[in-house]
Amino acid sequence: MVLDILAYDFMQRALLAAIIVAITAPVVGVFMVLRRLSLMGETLSHITFAGVSLGVFLNIFPLWSALVATVLGSMGIAKIRQSARLSGDAALAVFFALGLGGGIVLLSLSRNVAVSLSSILFGSVLLVGWEDIFVISGTSIFTLGTVFLFYKEMFYVTLDEDLAKVSGLPVNWFNYLLSILAAIMIVAAMRVVGILMVSAMSVIPTLASMQLSRSFRQTIFLAMFLAVISVFLGMFIAFYAAVPPGGTIVLTTVSIFFLTVAAKTMRRKPNVKTS
């Protein structure tokens, strides 16, 4: 049955892209969730939207312009947060609006009708081409490689910035790095689930994993595993039920999250809880 799916070229590419994203997104997601940067991810994905629209407008490959716009946006946000001239939330709100407004205007100005608004918003994994796979794999290798190299430092900064500073680590540098990784991950994941659901790919598997895992390292690997399962199930269901894969993948992820919550509740000893 699974082989049915693989009979199609576009399905092979779609699955490949989705799996690569599923392996990568939660790795960044773990750090974003624990540093309470989920909202930043949401904002960045709107800047990604503007970047894609810019690419469409200028008639260049949209992932490249999205990558540049999102990385620049992430650094802008990090800079503003550090200088603390605007509160974190205020800065995010401004960028959020800027991304969405700019994106819509640019998109409507461009004559290129091949790119639909809905494919940007909700993903178009079935239309993934080899150039997309190339960008997605590149960003994935960069992200996984960076986390592998700086795993212990990134954990340390996430656990406690002050303590990491006292140990002499360049904490600001790691904050920029995480923003950039988030930006890159969002651009890669956008093709699969669309910008509206992109943070679901990174955040929800992490939240699910946190219900069950017994260490930080395990949290990362379990989140990857759950995301890959979601992608397989989601694509499979989408294929046979003829519904959009982006939404199906996200729904599967959310279902898995609820299952882990249930599993955790059942595992816990039935203590009498006074309310």
Add this chain to the structure above:
Amino acid sequence: MQPVVELKDVDVAFGSIHVLEDITLTVEEKDFLGLLGPNGAGKTTLLKVVAGLLRPYHGTVKLFGEDIAKSTLRSKIMIGYVPQRITLQSQNFPTTVYEIVATGRISRENTFKRLTEEDHQKIEDALRFVGLYELKSRMAGELSGGQLQRIFIARALAGEPSLLIMDEPTSGIDIGSQVAFHSLLDRLNKEQGLTIMMTSHDIGAMSHMCTKVACVNKKLFFHGLTEDLFRGDILSKVYGYHVHPIFHEEHLM
């Protein structure tokens, strides 16, 4: 011998509120300095300045002879820091006790490298030091407040720092563990010559352990040998009312 910490004319303010004024203080190698002062006196602020977490707006801070205004980036671990209130970002932070203590071994020296056999040895030693080795695989969110505090003390010790800075490390720790902890600090200080700065509201215990004492309340009221603290009424001046220190032996023995 080079002083470990040299503060000169240090002023610290949050906005327009002056918290520390004119602090000049030297900590020599092998000192065990106790910082005393009432709530809001600026003890935590002072320790943060030494740790490089706060910049004074006036004055200089030197650590091992180097001005820390130039850079707080260091290749080696020099300071072990135990903050006043240990909080994980959330109760659900998914980490084991061991993973926390292991951060004590991370420095710029071992960027790109995995922790070595020696690192793991030191981490386990530190866990044994605080008597919580059995908890090493526990999730941090499943610890009591006092246990978590001891884990962060272990974390600071694991890095084998040259200066140990502890902000009320014994608050919330049961009396038996406190006694064990005090004798551990005593050994670290006397046998290994570790320089220690700590705050506590337990004047009795402090006067017992510390070789030197500093009393702050915005300004530095006293800095000197512990035995000189009880001459005159320095404590009354710092705290603003008369203080009778309670000595622990009377209660414990």
